[in-house]
Structure formats: structure tokens, C-alpha cells
Amino acid sequence: MSSAQRSAERPLYRDNARLPVRRAGIDTYRQPVLYLHRDCLVSCAEGFAALTRVKVECGDRDVVALLNIVTGDWLSKDEAALSDAAWRVLAPKAGAIASFSHAEPPESASALRAKVFGKRLGEAEFESILRDALASRLSDIELAAFVTTCAGDRMDLDESVALTRAMVSVGERIDWGTGPVLDKHCVGGLPGNRTTPIVVPIVAALGHRIPKTSSRAITSPAGTADVMATMTEVDLEIDVLRTVVDREGGCMASGGNMHLSPADDILIQIERPLDLDSDGQMVASILSKKVAAGCTHVLIDIPVGSTAKVRTMAAAEAIARRLAFVGEAVGLRVGVLMSDGKQPVGRGIGPALEAHDVLEVLRNSPQAPGDLRERALDVAGAVLELLPGIPRGSGRIQAAGVLASGAALRKFMAICAAQGGFREPGTAHFVEPVIARADGRVGCINNRQLARIAKLAGAPLNATAGVVCSLREGDLVQRGMPLFHVHAGSRGELDYALDYANTHLDALSLRSEPS
Template sequence: MTLDGHKRMRLVPAGIDTYQQPVVYMHRDCDICRSEGFTALTRILVSSGGRELVATLNVVTGDWLGLDVAALSDEAWAALQPEPDAWAVFSHPDPPASTQALRAKVFGQRLSDRDLLGLMRDTVDDRLSDIELAAFVTACAGERLDHEETIGLTRAMVAVGQRIDWGGGAVLDKHCVGGLPGNRTTPIVVAIVAAAGHRIPKTSSRAITSPAGTADTMEVMAPVVLDLATMRQVVEREGGCIVWGGNVRLSPADDILIRIERPLDFDSDGQLVASVLSKKIAAGSSHVLIDMPVGATAKVRSPQSADSLEARLAITARMLGLTAAVLRTDGRQPVGHGIGPALEARDVLQVLRGDAQAPADLRERSLHLAGALLDIAPGAVPGQGRARAEELLDSGEALRKFMAICQAQGGFSEPVMAAHTQPVLAMRSGRLWDVDNRRLARIAKLAGAPRAVAAGIDCRFRLGTQVRAGEPLFHVHAQSRGELQYALEYAAEHPDIFSIEDR
């Protein structure tokens, strides 16, 4: 037996998804737990086959795990990549180098660029536990990151991930701050801008707390899990792409921080700016348009909040050599008819195809954004972008480009609709004055979205329209009767999602 043989255990997959957090499972009575003093939530260094991983310990008290076996969560297994019947050595990791900077921020001190770089390195190396990361996110929440720290955090996020170099010339991009269900303008904007002859490599996110992310919607129509080499081939061939950013890991520190931030539901301008701009810089973008919906139940809830966020975006982008423009949009209500991957994909295709049933608001917003992005491209004549965008959409050039992008990414598929649908009826007559975007999105999620891609909501009413009692306000789509009932029960419990009054 080797000197550290007493620290060795055989590895097996636990078959447990711990969502980006590496976890190791050991029985509480195993020799390593007893001798090393390992307890639940201890951070453990796992070494196997020349690879190392810092993981969080979960202690098993039942009899499903042997005393000589350690089980790895899906995330830990993928990171360590052990051989079949592999063994690993377990020990205490060195304390994270960034602990001092983390404590300083918790107690209200400013962090230097070096401090922030150290924190982001330890974040992507899994040296910091979720509890420590939650402390960092909390310490930065509100206005506790100043402009210089925001710039430093953005630089640090870029530095610890991959970065694409597209060579010379402009690279266009767009991003939506979020908080608005069904706002699926990205595929349309990418198609228009690429059809205009510009490069627009779009990396998009999957849903975490929403009924659909852009990547979820695009995946209904074409593959989005592409590596960097394949992504580059698609862009070189067609000028644009729409791929899942999580697979190319352009800003992995941001992906980890988002996992911590979402359950906490903290609003931090500094972290939001660093999140958005780090991914744009890492993707090689030179000119970026930011769509900022403003509304009471959107992410940005007031004009004052929009002013603050826009100023921070502008300063950070300028300091990092990025040309960025912010376009404020109406965030009071959903955009398009569908909320959920397949329903949103249907809306996108209807707009691109010029279908008479296409949602007018999705078409108008997409043209508005595409025109604004074309206006900031090098050599553009300001004010002419909208007309050019409309020409490309109405002529069918945008549709042809979108289909070509889909084929380059692996092939196009038509969206499939859900097996079960049921309307939710208006309880009274009157004019629609308000809608709670968050609760409406909650219904779509209870119906199964985004996991069940055909699930969600189809809603045709818009603010200011007249509603009659007994008329369908929206239809719930679900792939199982159980999920349909969950969604309908929640809708019945919250009849005030739509505010219908005679005024």
C-alpha cells in the first residue's frame, strides 16, 4: 500500500444532477470520513488519473453506498473523467487564495482588479463553496460594486474563460436584459443582421427560472450544442449563429455566479453589467445592442433604474473598448403570442415567413432592434437601419438566411405543438389594464416549460384591449394531463394576473 493508500476509495457515478456543483458522496462510517474529520458540506480535494477536483461532501447515512466507495455527482464525474473502476485519493484542499478578498468585500471594502481576478479564478476552479459564493454575491448586491469594481469584475470574468478572435472587422451582437416572457427577438434579429452581410455570432442562455431561454427556443428548430470549432465554421459560412453559450464556456465564472444569484433574486447593476459584457467581449463582439425592457414586473422596473443601469453599461463598455448602445423597450407585457420553447419558435417562424397570423408586436420589436443594431455598425448611415431591416424581412432574405444558419448548425426542424391544451377564461368584462409577467411565466413553467418543449402559454390579448367575461384570456399547453392541471390550478388561485377593469 502506498503512503496515501488509506486515503483511497473506488469511484462510482452517483447518477445525481447537482446542477454545476461538484459533489462527492461518502458513507459517514467510512475510514476517510472518520480519520480526516470530513463532515457534511466539507470541501474535499479529489485526485484521480492526474486530474484534481474540489468538491463538496454530502454524507450518506443509508446503506446504498459501501464503506469503500465514493460516489460522484454528474457534474463532478464529468469534470474528473475517471476511468472505469478508477480509484481516487481524498484530502483537505488548501484554503482558497481569494478568501481574504472575499472577507474584505463582505465588510464593505473596495476590491482591486487583482482581488477580483483571484476570486474569479477560484470560482472557476471550484475552490469556493456555494456558501462563500453566496456571501460574495450578497456583498456585491445593490450598489455595493462601484464603477471601477464593475470594470475589474468584467475583466476578470473574461480573463478566466475562453475568448474568440474573429480577425479583423466588426462583430455585431445583441442582448436582452430580460424579465419579459416570450420576448424571442434574437433569432429574427440574427437572421436580419446576417442577411445584411454582417457577422453576428450569438451565444445564448438556457432558461434557469424562466419558461424558455433563447437557446431552448432555438433548439426546437436546430441544434445549439456546438463546440467552438463548429461555431466558427457556421459563422464563417453563414455570417451568424445562435448557439448555447454554456457549451463554449466563454465566461464560465458568470455561469457559476448566475447559478448562485437566481435563487437569491438579488438585483445588482454591477454584476449584471459584468455578466452581459464579459460574455460579449469573450465572444469577440465589437458592437453590441442592449435591449432593456422597462416595466413593473420586468427585471428593470423603473426609468430611474434604467438610467443607472444604462450609465454603468456605457462606462464599462467604453473602458473595455466595446461599442455599446442601449435601447429601452416596453416591459409591461409579454411579447409575441407564445411563452415556452415550441410556442416561441412558432412565433419566430411566423414572423420570418410573413405569416398573416404572426404576432405584430414581435415583428415590430425585432425590426426596431435589428434596425438599431444596423445603425451602430461601422459605416452605417444612422437612421437607415430600420428600413434596411424591414426590406430584408419582407423580401424573404432573412428567412433564407435563418434556414441556412439552421442547416449549418445541424438541420432544421418544425416546432411540434403540445398534446393537451385548455383555455383560462376571463371572469369579468372590461379593458385589460395590467398583467403580471412573473406569474404568467410561472403558469408556463408549471405546465412543463422549458423541459417539456411544447408546453407553455398562448396569449393573444394586449394591454388596452376589451375583454368579455367567458372569453379565453390564454390557452395553457402541456404534454401531460398532470402538468396541465398544475398550471390550471395556479391560474385559478391567481385570477389577478390580468387586471381587467372598466375605467
């Protein structure tokens, strides 16, 4: 075949490295991905290989995408396909043609490489990395390298301050004007510890501002936003959130739509599959969102237990020191409450199940879980005592009075009404117990195992799924009685969770009673 014939067979847009684009229908989460056939002329001409960073331009938009090579026949050699993440950025019209070229190295590449080799980074260097991450100019592989180099003891206190400030600078920031703005946060790892929907209305009912934004669950069976979503609207824009707080003094919303420290959301999603818990990044994550939300006084709850996120008091004290140092540097008054993390709080583990516990406490029901009530009052008291002029111990007394009087419930309902209306949380279609196989007493409760069972049952995606456990350490158990109940939205999910639970009965380990 002559060169003229070969040229005639090529698409007209080949010489300019251009191809029509279509949607691949593949969810790659936040990573934009480009798909080209292995015989694609553009790919061959440009020297693209798998995992090449390719700049894709379509109309007046562009994105840097990671190339995946297609060896099957679902994509022709004369077209390109885009992952959902890339498609959202480019938003191409029907029949659109895109151009492709090698992407320039991201501006932050030198800073990232320097951190890999142990150099300390400053605020400008962290900000460069985060801006490139937000613009999808860094691949997940590069971000994983960054997260790893910041883990363990490889980030000092000054770097935590620099990273916190950088996280704030690349996102939105709310200004509430003068006066104290309160908040609280739990570092997590303790199933059912859903104090926020009780603390916020208590504090707001006392006339203080507490604009609480929370995340959806990342690795747990429920986050505060998931729990609140079973009772009211949580996906609020910033202007709506302002209206709610101006009207009621507090809110309980998801931070996902507000772009408060958005770079942190990206880093969290990278940390999750790596299962890395870095004190430096965790502190920057927590405090950057508090600064961005306009808070001035923040209470951090650190549950400590052998199967909690923070396992030793020494580890908790190290986190507390870092929180205090970074908080002071970024203008926050930070208080720390170290709490018992040996076992779950409340009975429910899962969005709707935890919501039922919350409502029982707010409604002063005789059946309300006492440990959740007491924990919420401890946290609310500690939040109030961050304010000037509130002596130690009096905050909890104020909180208990507001809860007992019904003022906290009224404020909770008012906040829900302002956010879009209140609804009762639902219940699961399928519920079955996990039965004790012997007599004994509960020796210890494995928080991680119970959380795992709740997730296998469908939580948090199925809001009514999860686990209900009323037993606590030291409780007497007789053979044949329920250890806990599994709630699920389908028979298949229920069976899946029960199968795991019955082969991992160490979720509640029993010790034999002396004869």
C-alpha cells in the same frame, strides 16, 4: 478486543486515508460532493465533519469536494461515494481507490473575505476568485457570499470593469479579425420578446457579421437558445460556429459548449435561488460574453415595466450608464434601447410557441404578431445604427425592407442549414383555455405570473409547453371567453398549470366597464 485484533479488522488502505469509490448517482449540479458513512474510519481518523472541504485524489486527477455524512445504510463505512459532478472530474476506472485529505484554503479566500468586509477588489483579485470557482475550489456557500457582497450598490463602476475583464480572462475568446462584429442582447424579464431570431438574419442579410450566442433559460420559460433548438442545432463547438459565420455572416447558437466567460455561468446559477439582480454583476455578465465572443458593437435592449426585470426608468438609466462606462473601458461600442416592458411581446410564451411566432414574422404571414414584428425592426434598426455612417432612422428602414422582401427568411433558413438543418417546431398534446369570469377590459398584464404559468406547464424542459396569450392592455373581454391558452405535454402538467392559473387570475387583471 486487543489493538492487534482491531487493526486486523481495519481495511488495508485505512492507514493511507484511502477508500474505494463508487458513483452515488446524485446530481449536485456543479458542486462536487463526497459521501462518507458516519462510522467511516478514514473520516474519523482525519477529523472530517459534514461540510468539510476534502481533497479527493484518484489516479492523476483530483477535486475538492464538500463532504456529506451518510447516516443510512446505502453506503458502507469502507467505501466512498461521489456526486455526478465529482465523478465527472475524476473519471475513476472500475475498482478505483481514492485518497482523501483536508483541502488547503483556496488562494482567493483572502480576496473573498476582503470583499465581505467591504474592500474594493481589482482585476487580479476577481480573477483569483473566478479561477477558484471554475476549479471547484470554492463551495456554493462561499460563492453565495461573494454574489451577495457584490449585490446592490456594493460594486462601483471600476469594479464592474475589473470583474468584466476577469470574466473574459478565465475563458475562451474568439477573434474575428478586422471590421465591425455586431451583437444584441436583452436584459430579459419580458415573456415572448424573441427578437433575436428575426434580427440576426436581417443584419446578416445586409452583409454584416453577427455571431449571436445565447443562453438557455435560467429563470424564464424560454431562452433564445431554447427557441432556436426547436428549429435547428444550437450546441455548436467554436470551430463549427466559425464555419457558419464565415459562410452566412451570422449564427444563433448556444454559448454553453464554447466556454465564453464560463465563470459567469457559475455565478448565474448561484444568483438564481438567491433571486439577486445586481447591476454590477449583470453588466459584467453581459459585456464579458460579448467581448469573449469577439464583438465590437453591441445593442442592449432594456424593457421597462412594473412586472419586467427592470421596473423603473430611473433603474434603466442607471444600468445604461454602467453599460456605457464598462463598454468603453473594455473596447466595446454599446448602444442602449429602452423599450416598453409593460406586457408580453408576441403571442407565445415557451420555446416552440415563440418559434411559431418568429416564423410567422419571417414569413410575412398576415397572422404574424404585429408587436413582435415592430419590436424586432426597432432592435434591428438600432443595431445597424451602431455602425459608422448609418444615420438615425435609416437602419429601421433597411431592416423593414429586408424583412418584407423575404431576404431575412432566406438568410434564416440558410443559417439553420449551416447549423445542421431546419425543422418545424412542434405542438403540444394538451391545450386548454383559462376562461374569463366576468366582463371588462384588460387593465394590466402580469408578466411574471404568465411566465410562472408557462413554467408550471412544463416550459422550457418540454419545448412545446407554455402559454399563448393574444390579449393586450385595453382589450375588451366578455365573460366565458378565453383569456389565454395553456399548452402542456402531459395531462398532469396541464392540470397543475391550470389550477395555478385559475387561482391567480391577476395574470390578466380586468377592470369593470362603466354601466
